[in-house]
Amino acid sequence: MRKRNERRSSIETAFEHLRSTVATALGAAENEFDRVCSAYAQQEYAQRIAAAGLARAERDPSIVGGEPGPMFDGAMHEARTEREQIFTGWTGQGPDQLAALVAEAAPGIAGRPWPEWLGEPGTADASSRPPQLWRVGTGHVPGSPDPRPFPVAVPLLDEAHLRITSNKQTGDAREALVQNLVLRVLSHYKPGLVRVHVWDVAQLTGTLPGLYPLTNAGLLTAHDPTRLGEMLEELSDHIRRIHTSALNGGHISLRALAEETGQRDEPWRIAVLFGDGEPLREEQQQQLQRVARNGLACGVQLIVADLPMTVNSSVESVTLRAEEARTSMTGPEAVVRLDAAPSREAVTKACSAIATEFIARRSRVRTFEDLVPEPLWAQRSASGLQAPAGFHEGEPVKVTLGDASPHTLIGGPSGSGKTNFLYAMLGGMAARYSPDELELYLLDFKEGVSFAQFTPGRRDPTWLPHAQLVGVNVNEDREFGLALLRFLSTEMRRRADAAKAHEVTKLEELRAEDPEGRWPRIVAVIDEFQYLFAERDTVSAQATSLLEDVARRGRSQGIHLVLASQDVSGIEAFWGKPAIFEQFILRIALPKARRVLADQNEAALELPRWHAVINHESGVKHGNDVARIPDSTAKGTFDELQRRLWERRPENAVPPRLFDGSLLPALSTLPDFTRLSPEAAPAKALLGQVIDVNGTAAVVRMDRSPGRNIAVIGSVRVDAVSVLGAAALSLARQHRAHQVRFTLLGLVEEVAPDVADLAEALVELGHEVHVHHGVDQAVKVVPELAAKVDDRAASESADGLPEYVLCYGVDAAHSAMEKKDPSTFTSGLDQLRKLLKQGPEQRLHVLGWWRSAQRLKTTLMGPVDEIGAWVAFDVHGQELSSFAAGQLVHWSPRARRGLFFDRSVHAQPEVVLPFDLTGAPAAARRNADEEGAG
Numbered sequence: 001m002r003k004r005n006e007r008r009s010s011i012e013t014a015f016e017h018l019r020s021t022v023a024t025a026l027g028a029a030e031n032e033f034d035r036v037c038s039a040y041a042q043q044e045y046a047q048r049i050a051a052a053g054l055a056r057a058e059r060d061p062s063i064v065g066g067e068p069g070p071m072f073d074g075a076m077h078e079a080r081t082e083r084e085q086i087f088t089g090w091t092g093q094g095p096d097q098l099a100a101l102v103a104e105a106a107p108g109i110a111g112r113p114w115p116e117w118l119g120e121p122g123t124a125d126a127s128s129r130p131p132q133l134w135r136v137g138t139g140h141v142p143g144s145p146d147p148r149p150f151p152v153a154v155p156l157l158d159e160a161h162l163r164i165t166s167n168k169q170t171g172d173a174r175e176a177l178v179q180n181l182v183l184r185v186l187s188h189y190k191p192g193l194v195r196v197h198v199w200d201v202a203q204l205t206g207t208l209p210g211l212y213p214l215t216n217a218g219l220l221t222a223h224d225p226t227r228l229g230e231m232l233e234e235l236s237d238h239i240r241r242i243h244t245s246a247l248n249g250g251h252i253s254l255r256a257l258a259e260e261t262g263q264r265d266e267p268w269r270i271a272v273l274f275g276d277g278e279p280l281r282e283e284q285q286q287q288l289q290r291v292a293r294n295g296l297a298c299g300v301q302l303i304v305a306d307l308p309m310t311v312n313s314s315v316e317s318v319t320l321r322a323e324e325a326r327t328s329m330t331g332p333e334a335v336v337r338l339d340a341a342p343s344r345e346a347v348t349k350a351c352s353a354i355a356t357e358f359i360a361r362r363s364r365v366r367t368f369e370d371l372v373p374e375p376l377w378a379q380r381s382a383s384g385l386q387a388p389a390g391f392h393e394g395e396p397v398k399v400t401l402g403d404a405s406p407h408t409l410i411g412g413p414s415g416s417g418k419t420n421f422l423y424a425m426l427g428g429m430a431a432r433y434s435p436d437e438l439e440l441y442l443l444d445f446k447e448g449v450s451f452a453q454f455t456p457g458r459r460d461p462t463w464l465p466h467a468q469l470v471g472v473n474v475n476e477d478r479e480f481g482l483a484l485l486r487f488l489s490t491e492m493r494r495r496a497d498a499a500k501a502h503e504v505t506k507l508e509e510l511r512a513e514d515p516e517g518r519w520p521r522i523v524a525v526i527d528e529f530q531y532l533f534a535e536r537d538t539v540s541a542q543a544t545s546l547l548e549d550v551a552r553r554g555r556s557q558g559i560h561l562v563l564a565s566q567d568v569s570g571i572e573a574f575w576g577k578p579a580i581f582e583q584f585i586l587r588i589a590l591p592k593a594r595r596v597l598a599d600q601n602e603a604a605l606e607l608p609r610w611h612a613v614i615n616h617e618s619g620v621k622h623g624n625d626v627a628r629i630p631d632s633t634a635k636g637t638f639d640e641l642q643r644r645l646w647e648r649r650p651e652n653a654v655p656p657r658l659f660d661g662s663l664l665p666a667l668s669t670l671p672d673f674t675r676l677s678p679e680a681a682p683a684k685a686l687l688g689q690v691i692d693v694n695g696t697a698a699v700v701r702m703d704r705s706p707g708r709n710i711a712v713i714g715s716v717r718v719d720a721v722s723v724l725g726a727a728a729l730s731l732a733r734q735h736r737a738h739q740v741r742f743t744l745l746g747l748v749e750e751v752a753p754d755v756a757d758l759a760e761a762l763v764e765l766g767h768e769v770h771v772h773h774g775v776d777q778a779v780k781v782v783p784e785l786a787a788k789v790d791d792r793a794a795s796e797s798a799d800g801l802p803e804y805v806l807c808y809g810v811d812a813a814h815s816a817m818e819k820k821d822p823s824t825f826t827s828g829l830d831q832l833r834k835l836l837k838q839g840p841e842q843r844l845h846v847l848g849w850w851r852s853a854q855r856l857k858t859t860l861m862g863p864v865d866e867i868g869a870w871v872a873f874d875v876h877g878q879e880l881s882s883f884a885a886g887q888l889v890h891w892s893p894r895a896r897r898g899l900f901f902d903r904s905v906h907a908q909p910e911v912v913l914p915f916d917l918t919g920a921p922a923a924a925r926r927n928a929d930e931e932g933a934g
């Protein structure tokens with residue numbers, strides 16, 4: 001029994017133990033279950049809080065089904081902790097930082113509340129960088145632990161387009177937003193620098209009514225709802241035009257242009273499109289996308305409301321909901337309260353003020369002074385030249401010479417203002433680019449001296465530092481045009497070689513690779529250039545091929561042609577050679593100009609006086625820019641600018657060379673003459689000046705070799721004595737005193753004073769001079785000289801001094817010299833021929849004047865080799881061919897111009913001007929004295 005009791009007791013104990021163990025386990029499970037339930041409930045709350053937003057849950061816990069208790073509190077606590085973590089960096093400083101950022105990026109009118117500025121027309125220039133942001137309202141982040149407000153702004157002008165999405169309830173807010181933004185921009189800039197286009201699918205007028213006063217001034221255009229295409233076409237045209245004009249120099253955008261050059265005066269165009277949520281037709285959609293894509297670079301800003309479209313350029317968006325807005329700038333979390341709009345009256349008043357100011361600005365007469373920038377010489381010409389030449393509605397209209405429009409053709413009848421236009425254009429450029437950036441070569445084929453003012457004059461000693469060469473009165477000297485084109489062609493090659501050496505192809509790249517090099521752009525102006533092609537002759541032919549070369553290849557080497565003419569229609573070189581004409585992309589037509597613009601473009605016919613059509617698109621209609629050209633030739637205009645530029649000319653600047661066809665070049669000041677000094681071997685005779693860009697002397701080297709004699713052929717005394725005198729004086733300068741001998745034979749009476757003057761000058765230079773007058777003397781002297789040749793040939797001991805025999809009117813002695821000496825059977829002419837033939841090798845040279853080509857032939861009687869060089873004046877080309885190696889010589893004589901040929905250097909004869917010898921003896925003496933003193 002006892003045993004049984006014991007067993008029972010142990011079983012009961014075991015059960016008890018089991019029961020208690022199970023109870024413990026069950027209790028633990030229940031606790032765990034409760035814990036899991038709580039965690040679950042807290043998670044559930046957390047999820048709902050996350051979905052509804054902590055701020056809302058805090059405001060109204062019932063939204064998330066929240067009941068007071070640890071689970072809800074726990075979830076809220078966790079959400080708050082998490083929020084705090086997320087907002088670290090924002091809390092306490094975020095709103096302030098944003099406010100500071102907006103204050104900086106949206107300065108002044110771009111960011112300040114409208115009561116502070118509305119009604120005051122703006123003052124900012126287009127060239128100043130636009131504000132990066134423009135304020136639209138105030139934002140806050142409802143869910144943040146720091147819900148302080150901050151300003152909200154969007155980027156506009158050059159930065160991004162703006163897309164607005166609204167619904168029926170928010171239509172007014174949409175207009176208010178657009179109006180506020182447009183007003184900010186309009187009021188920031190000087191009136192006129194912002195143009196607004198409005199298109200509303202739903203209404204013709206009534207949209208943005210407060211802005212309507214801008215319409216009369218042309219600052220706002222309301223487009224017909226059915227004509228969106230036209231508006232987009234207008235904007236596209238504008239973009240195209242900006243590319244071919246302002247951006248013609250290779251800049252990618254107006255902003256880049258402004259940053260590099262400090263210049264921007266194209267107005268911005270804000271196009272506002274109000275849609276109704278329906279997409280546009282495919283064609284218009286594409287048009288709009290093109291404008292969106294290319295507009296920002298050209299100052300075209302889109303504000304597109306409720307038009308579904310994909311935009312492939314930078315765009316920000318504002319979405320309007322009942323009371324609030326969201327923007328792409330601030331993200332979906334931030335709520336934006338848009339700024340309130342000013343009253344309709346206030347807007348109307350402000351817009352009237354802008355319009356009035358603009359009309360006043362537009363109608364103010366712009367003068368030459370307005371073409372001149374401050375500061376002067378601030379622009380670089382690496383990518384092109386650009387300057388205003390006139391004004392349209394008070395705003396500058398520019399001309400561009402760059403890679404895209406390398407050359408220009410200017411046309412207009414006599415008196416229409418071509419010269420004035422050139423002054424305006426050159427003034428604008430010379431004021432912007434320093435002489436290291438721009439060089440000018442100016443040639444005027446018109447009778448008159450229109451470019452002479454660029455060179456120092458007696459009354460006005462100033463000159464234009466950019467001008468290298470000025471040619472006036474050259475209508476008779478078409479070769480001067482050739483010389484200029486040849487110079488340009490050579491320069492072009494030099495530049496191309498330099499570019500090649502730097503492994504680049506064009507000037508802009510060369511300048512980048514060789515920043516220390518001096519590579520100015522060259523503008524060559526030829527006024528009345530049709531003269532160059534006036535005859536069907538070799539000059540025209542050569543001019544045509546040179547022009548073709550320069551026009552085609554000058555583009556990339558920074559060489560720009562500006563050709564002006566009163567009648568372009570007759571110029572075969574142009575019409576016969578479209579390849580040349582096509583290079584002249586910039587066309588300037590003055591009133592009534594014919595054929596300068598494209599055939600269908602008759603804008604020039606309707607032009608008022610003192611206006612010009614400036615067209616950078618080869619003259620097609622849509623490239624027309626009409627400008628009024630200010631008077632740029634009156635006193636106090638260009639001359640005043642020239643004085644300012646002259647005063648700041650570089651130290652080493654030299655005045656431009658002036659070639660005046662109505663004057664003869666002065667030997668006394670010619671660098672080739674003043675540079676001559678003794679002991680330069682062989683001595684060189686200067687006979688005249690060739691027609692080239694440098695004003696080089698026509699030179700004959702007096703070597704000790706056969707044929708080194710010089711003939712002057714022609715009947716005119718002044719020309720002959722000039723050539724022989726210049727030759728003698730220049731040779732005299734190259735020998736020390738007593739180291740040369742001159743024999744002067746005056747065979748015709750009329751030269752006696754010239755011979756006497758020359759003799760005196762040579763004596764004063766310390767040289768031995770023998771003067772003989774009359775035929776009788778010649779008959780005696782020539783055989784003596786011939787004998788001297790023999791002596792020198794035979795004997796080493798002869799003095800061997802160089803000796804120049806100047807014989808004036810050789811042919812006058814023909815008959816007297818024909819007589820043969822009965823003892824030797826030789827005549828005076830034979831002796832003369834011997835002198836010519838053998839003299840040069842014995843340093844005896846003849847410089848003779850024959851009064852006709854035929855008479856020279858008579859003297860020589862046979863081969864003409866003894867005359868190695870000649871200058872012919874009033875002699876026709878065909879008479880000269882035997883002296884020019886038998887080739888055809890094209891030459892019609894003209895007053896005071898000679899034809900020069902040196903068989904040792906020339907392929908063809910070239911035109912020379914005889915020298916004016918006034919002052920040359922004195923100059924030679926001065927130099928000799930300096931030598932002596934030295």
Ligand SMILES: Nc1ncnc2c1ncn2[C@@H]1O[C@H](COP(=O)(O)OP(=O)(O)OP(=O)(O)O)[C@@H](O)[C@H]1O
Nearest residue numbers: 413414415416417418419420421610629630631633
């Ligand atoms: N924009 C202007 N404003 C005022 N006067 C002007 C203007 N343009 C030209 N003139 C005046 O008109 C006259 C003729 O002008 P300009 O010499 O420039 O014409 P052009 O076409 O070069 O004529 P031509 O070929 O006969 O020389 C000049 O007296 C000039 O002062």
